[in-house]
Amino acid sequence: xxxxxxxxxxxxxxxxxxxxxxxxxxxxxxxxxxxxxxxxxxxxxxxxxxxxxxxxxxxxxxxxxxxxxxxxxxxxxxxxxxxxxxxxxxxxxxxxxxxxxxxxxxxxxxxxxxxxxxxxxxxxxxxxxxxxxxxxxxxxxxxxxxxxxxxxxxxxxxxxxxxxxxxxxxxxxxxxxxxxxxxxxxxxxxxxxxxxxxxxxxxxxxxxxxxxxxxxxxxxxxxxxxxxxxxxxxxxxxxxxxxxxxxxxxxxxxxxxxxxxxxxxxxxxxxxxxxxxxxxxxxxxxxxxxxxxxxxxxxxxxxxxxxxxxxxxxxxxxxxxxxxxxxxxxxxxxxxxxxxxxxxxxxxxxxxxxxxxxxxxxxxxxxxxxxxxxxxxxxxxxxxxxxxxxxxx
Amino acid sequence: xxxxxxxxxxxxxxxxxxxxxxxxxxxxxxxxxxxxxxxxxxxxxxxxxxxxxxxxxxxxxxxxxxxxxxxxxxxxxxxxxxxxxxxxxxxxxxxxxxxxxxxxxxxxxxxxxxxxxxxxxxxxxxxxxxxxxxxxxxxxxxxxxxxxxxxxxxxxxxxxxxxxxxxxxxxxxxxxxxxxxxxxxxxxxxxxxxxxxxxxxxxxxxxxxxxxxxxxxxxxxxxxxxxxxxxxxxxxxxxxxxxxxxxxxxxxxxxxxxxxxxxxxxxxxxxxxxxxxxxxxxxxxxxxxxxxxxxxxxxxxxxxxxxxxxxxxxxxxxxxxxxxxxxxxxxxxxxxxxxxxxxxxxxx
Numbered sequence: 016x017x018x019x020x021x022x023x024x025x026x027x028x029x030x031x032x033x034x035x036x037x038x039x040x041x042x043x044x045x046x047x048x049x050x051x052x053x054x055x056x057x058x059x060x061x062x063x064x065x066x067x068x069x070x071x072x073x074x075x076x077x078x079x080x081x082x083x084x085x086x087x088x089x090x091x092x093x094x095x096x097x098x099x100x101x102x103x104x105x106x107x108x109x110x111x112x113x114x115x116x117x118x119x120x121x122x123x124x125x126x127x128x129x130x131x132x133x134x135x136x137x138x139x140x141x142x143x144x145x146x147x148x149x150x151x152x153x154x155x156x157x158x159x160x161x162x163x164x165x166x167x168x169x170x171x172x173x174x175x176x177x178x179x180x181x182x183x184x185x186x187x188x189x190x191x192x193x194x195x196x197x198x199x200x201x202x203x204x205x206x207x208x209x210x211x212x213x214x215x216x217x218x219x220x221x222x223x224x225x226x227x228x229x230x231x232x233x234x235x236x237x238x239x240x241x242x243x244x245x246x247x248x249x250x251x252x253x254x255x256x257x258x259x260x261x262x263x264x265x266x267x268x269x270x271x272x273x274x275x276x277x278x279x280x281x282x283x284x285x286x287x288x289x290x291x292x293x294x295x296x297x298x299x300x301x302x303x304x305x306x307x308x309x310x311x312x313x314x315x316x317x318x319x320x321x322x323x324x325x326x327x328x329x330x331x332x333x334x335x336x337x338x339x340x341x342x343x344x345x346x347x348x349x350x351x352x353x354x355x356x357x358x359x360x361x362x363x364x365x366x367x368x369x370x371x372x373x374x375x376x377x378x379x380x381x382x383x384x385x386x387x388x389x390x391x392x393x394x395x396x397x398x399x400x401x402x403x404x405x406x407x408x
Numbered sequence: 409x410x411x412x413x414x415x416x417x418x419x420x421x422x423x424x425x426x427x428x429x430x431x432x433x434x435x436x437x438x439x440x441x442x443x444x445x446x447x448x449x450x451x452x453x454x455x456x457x458x459x460x461x462x463x464x465x466x467x468x469x470x471x472x473x474x475x476x477x478x479x480x481x482x483x484x485x486x487x488x489x490x491x492x493x494x495x496x497x498x499x500x501x502x503x504x505x506x507x508x509x510x511x512x513x514x515x516x517x518x519x520x521x522x523x524x525x526x527x528x529x530x531x532x533x534x535x536x537x538x539x540x541x542x543x544x545x546x547x548x549x550x551x552x553x554x555x556x557x558x559x560x561x562x563x564x565x566x567x568x569x570x571x572x573x574x575x576x577x578x579x580x581x582x583x584x585x586x587x588x589x590x591x592x593x594x595x596x597x598x599x600x601x602x603x604x605x606x607x608x609x610x611x612x613x614x615x616x617x618x619x620x621x622x623x624x625x626x627x628x629x630x631x632x633x634x635x636x637x638x639x640x641x642x643x644x645x646x647x648x649x650x651x652x653x654x655x656x657x658x659x660x661x662x663x664x665x666x667x668x669x670x671x672x673x674x675x676x677x678x679x680x681x682x683x684x685x686x687x688x689x690x691x692x693x694x695x696x697x698x699x700x701x702x703x704x705x706x707x708x709x710x711x712x713x714x715x716x717x718x719x720x721x722x723x724x725x726x727x728x729x730x731x732x733x734x735x736x737x738x739x740x741x742x743x744x745x746x747x748x749x750x751x752x753x754x755x756x
Contacts, residue, residue, distance in 0.1 A: 084660060086656060086659055086660060114659075114662050114663075114664070114665075115662065116662070117659070117660060117661065117662035118661050118662035119662075122660065122661070123660045125653060125656070125657060125660075127653060130652065130653040130654065131653040131654055131656070131657045132654060132657065133654040133657070133658070133672055133676070134654070134676070134750065134751075134752060135675055135676065135749060135750055135751060137751075141657075144658075144661070144663065145661035145662070145663075148661070148662055148663055148664070148667075149662060180751045180752070182751070182752050193657075196657075196661060197661075199661075200662075
């Protein structure tokens with residue numbers, strides 16, 4: 016079973032890998048010292064799949080994506096490692112080449128659609144601009160394309176609204192327009208940087224649905240950056256949890272959600288409000304604040320805030336940087352975490368976490384089949400059909 | 409959305425312009441009232457009576473007869489609102505100054521009579537205007553293009569050699585007065601190397617080449633001061649807008665860096681520069697006093713200086729009205745341009 020799974024897995028890897036990032040480091044030289052915004056991140060993403068990058072502010076999730084897009088061109092920025100987009104290296108590529116790739120190969124949606132759209136140009140003009148720069152078409156064709164796209168992302172009477180300015184659009188419509196702009200050249204990779212943070216809760220769900228629908232339709236790979244774990248549960252196949260510029264846990268969404276293997280992931284889940292728990296229960300925030308990226312704590316960067324560091328022998332947490340290793344025996348094939356806790360300790364820690372108020376209902380319902388609840392929600396995403404079975408196995 | 413929304417959406421620009429023009433007319437009326445008060449009402453509060461006012465128009469040795477005649481001719485004994493009304497009508501329709509058999513006609517636009525050389529004010533101003541117009545508009549083009557270009561280039565590479573050199577030069581440009589830079593320019597280019605003529609003005613219709621040659625040094629001197637200011641303004645504005653989210657979006661969709669900078673960055677940074685530009689140009693059209701004096705150009709600036717030296721109230725008043733007119737009109741044009749540049753202004 017495991018062997019065949021491995022083979023098929025590697026086959027997919029060879030054929031359909033849109034984005035492959037390995038040991039990416041992004042450092043900024045500042046007057047106060049070297050800011051290690053991203054320090055050794057690796058992940059890969061297949062066509063039609065969704066990766067969620069999760070973490071607190073300053074954990075390096077946005078910087079990772081800006082590096083992929085080639086938007087970090089400051090002279091104090093040092094980027095090392097490898098970024099392969101469709102087999103093409105981006106780190107060593109010329110700026111002009113990366114510019115040509117932005118649009119037809121990769122596109123990005125930003126957090127605040129109001130400030131991300133130019134206030135002086137019509138929405139249609141801004142979409143046409145993106146289409147015209149990469150395609151040899153007339154203005155009329157580009158305009159038609161803009162109208163079609165606006166219709167596709169759910170703007171009513173697009174032929175009229177195409178000449179509106181961003182300030183005449185509502186927040187949700189602006190984000191739809193941003194999505195239309197990003198999709199104008201059929202990119203293979205779509206990066207959404209907290210696409211719903213600036214929106215009303217009711218609109219958030221619509222925008223997420225829209226992204227998933229379009230993903231199914233266009234078959235692109237999607238990276239969603241978020242700190243909203245509700246979003247993660249709903250849309251993603253894979254999760255990458257980042258802390259202080261480093262990956263601390265990665266794996267299939269269902270596995271990471273049902274059995275977080277890193278105390279930080281557990282903490283994130285514990286600080287998320289849920290509707291399915293008793294009202295009197297309190298949230299469990301992670302104590303402390305995110306570390307400075309100039310003086311990252313020694314060893315495991317999370318150890319000053321970690322509740323479990325006493326359970327690790329010696330002073331390993333402060334002395335030794337934990338490697339990102341496969342988590343046994345649960346959590347799927349690619350479930351990895353960077354933590355010194357032994358598997359037994361981790362099992363114990365998880366049981367404790369599950370027994371706290373936040374996880375009572377969840378743990379009770381999910382004990383026969385871990386992650387069934389999450390699987391149910393993520394099953395709605397068109398592209399994640401096979402991931403639950405992977406975990407069940 | 410609803411059809412009712414389509415109505416105001418139809419011609420926001422036209423209604424905006426109409427509103428703005430009406431406001432400009434009101435503003436000009438207010439300026440004329442204030443100017444009139446400064447020259448004809450405040451002296452009365454200070455104790456000056458009609459006779460003393462009229463005495464200034466009569467000549468060196470005023471006889472009381474001549475003064476009485478002048479009071480009647482200028483209508484100085486009439487109620488102030490009537491005097492103001494006549495002045496206002498005079499601007500539009502011309503004015504007859506009546507003193508018995510002695511009738512003087514001042515054709516429209518009549519800004520009154522100069523009592524120094526007994527000539528209407530308006531023809532004197534129109535004679536001086538082309539000089540100032542040539543000087544101000546030419547310099548404005550020069551400083552706008554030069555200042556904005558330098559500002560953009562500096563902002564793209566902050567801290568670079570180009571940035572430091574141009575910002576240092578800009579500091580010098582802002583701090584050095586025109587009568588210094590003008591003298592230096594004259595010394596070098598007119599007297600030492602004799603590339604350009606030293607001073608004066610030649611009518612463009614008489615000799616276009618000489619017109620141009622005479623204007624080069626004044627243009628450069630005047631533009632240097634303003635270009636410095638505009639370069640600094642543009643640099644600051646560009647540094648800000650190039651960090652905006654929409655510039656990041658423009659890059660993210662793969663636009664060429666040139667259109668990212670010019671279409672997305674500069675267009676947004678241009679708004680405050682345009683405001684200042686309208687004011688500066690309007691102000692200069694009322695007379696570039698220092699430049700005109702340095703280069704002995706018979707423009708509105710020199711006209712103003714002479715009028716003040718001679719205490720020629722009608723001339724001063726005329727030039728104040730003209731300058732106010734230019735400033736108000738320039739600001740109106742800027743407001744309309746604002747609406748062209750920034751669609752959010754149209755609905756406001």
